[in-house]
Amino acid sequence: MPHVLTTIAEAIEVLREVGKTDTIALVPTMGALHDGHLSLVDIAKRNATKTVVSVFVNPMQFAPGEDFERYPRTFDDDLAKLDAAGVDYVFAPAVSDMYPEGVKQTRVVGGYAAGLLEAAHRLAHFDGVLTVVTKLFNIVRPNSAVFGEKDAQQLFLVRRLVHDLNLDINVIGAPIIREEDGLALSSRNRYLSTEERAAALSLVRALSAAASNGDRGIREMISGAQGALMDEKLVKMDYVSIVDPETFALVNEAYRGKALVLVAARVGTTRLIDNMSAYVGEYR
Structure with missing residues (x-):
């Protein structure tokens, strides 16, 4: 003990x-x-x-x-x-x-x-x-x-x-530890109802959408992530943002290189955050 x-x-x-x-x-x-x-x-x-x-x-x-x-x-x-x-x-x-x-x-x-x-x-x-x-x-x-x-x-x-x-x-x-379906582990996950737990997966879909649009630029990355969150009626988005992981500065459309996509949203009354590494531009 x-x-x-x-x-x-x-x-x-x-x-x-x-x-x-x-x-x-x-x-x-x-x-x-x-x-x-x-x-x-x-x-x-x-x-x-x-x-x-x-x-x-x-x-x-x-x-x-x-x-x-x-x-x-x-x-x-x-x-x-x-x-x-x-x-x-x-x-x-x-x-x-x-x-x-x-x-x-x-x-x-x-x-x-x-x-x-x-x-x-x-x-x-x-x-x-x-x-x-x-x-x-x-x-x-x-x-x-x-x-x-x-x-x-x-x-x-x-x-x-x-x-x-x-x-x-x-x-x-x-590193982030995730459930089998991708939801990031959080002490606040215990607040979620069964329906809210399913809706919370939209955060993972949002991050994946952003990362998959990396070769199309920042605007498309953010748009893809926002769309995934807005598709869920139980989810209210706080933000989707992309930063330079070395400085944590918000990046603009001209940015190319390693990035970190961050999302925050309320699922019912529970606020959740998540993030995923991505690459902006053609990966080299």
Whole structure:
């Protein structure tokens, strides 16, 4: 069974000793774990001698009216999965320990990419993400940290955080894990009804449509993806965007080269995101 650390003070005391003799890999999560999270754990175990998984539903990254209160909290089930996966430590602090004076305190603010895409629909979301990640980095002091590529914008911003603040941490991106029919695994998938679950596959079809139109340019890629989403009456599109994966800058019609297609949509009341690599222009 993993050693469960429930306070910041305990985590610092224990993990500082661990860090004297072992390398540490951190997997930050909000719980409600699925096979996608466990794939991150597998990567963490290959990159360090000790693994730490944080389980913390971070209120700072939820906007008013979002699903903070109803976000799945399944700690006992999560702990059993982490035990089976061979995790060494679980850090599960209380909100009152992480934010003793509430969330209106010092925040870590990202650069230009923190104001794009997800930020337009989830105000101050990335301030909350980067703040809690910075706190976790300072508490755990990992040598490496693993983040899923499904949250591509988050992964880009965490890498910028580590680079810009000269943090000695290796940030590892973990490939998206999908169901057999292509739907990306997400803790929020459990909100979906059977009909909504079927409609959610339109996100995968949208990404595939964009990627298959890469030789026809950005406009056709976006149009194809939007069409796939609009075909589903249960789906309300938030955005279809294409970025340069190296800079996360939105690309224009003249762009040629490797690209990342990102989609976000509401399926019923559940908001889902996904992404896929593509190539714009004739592939060489």
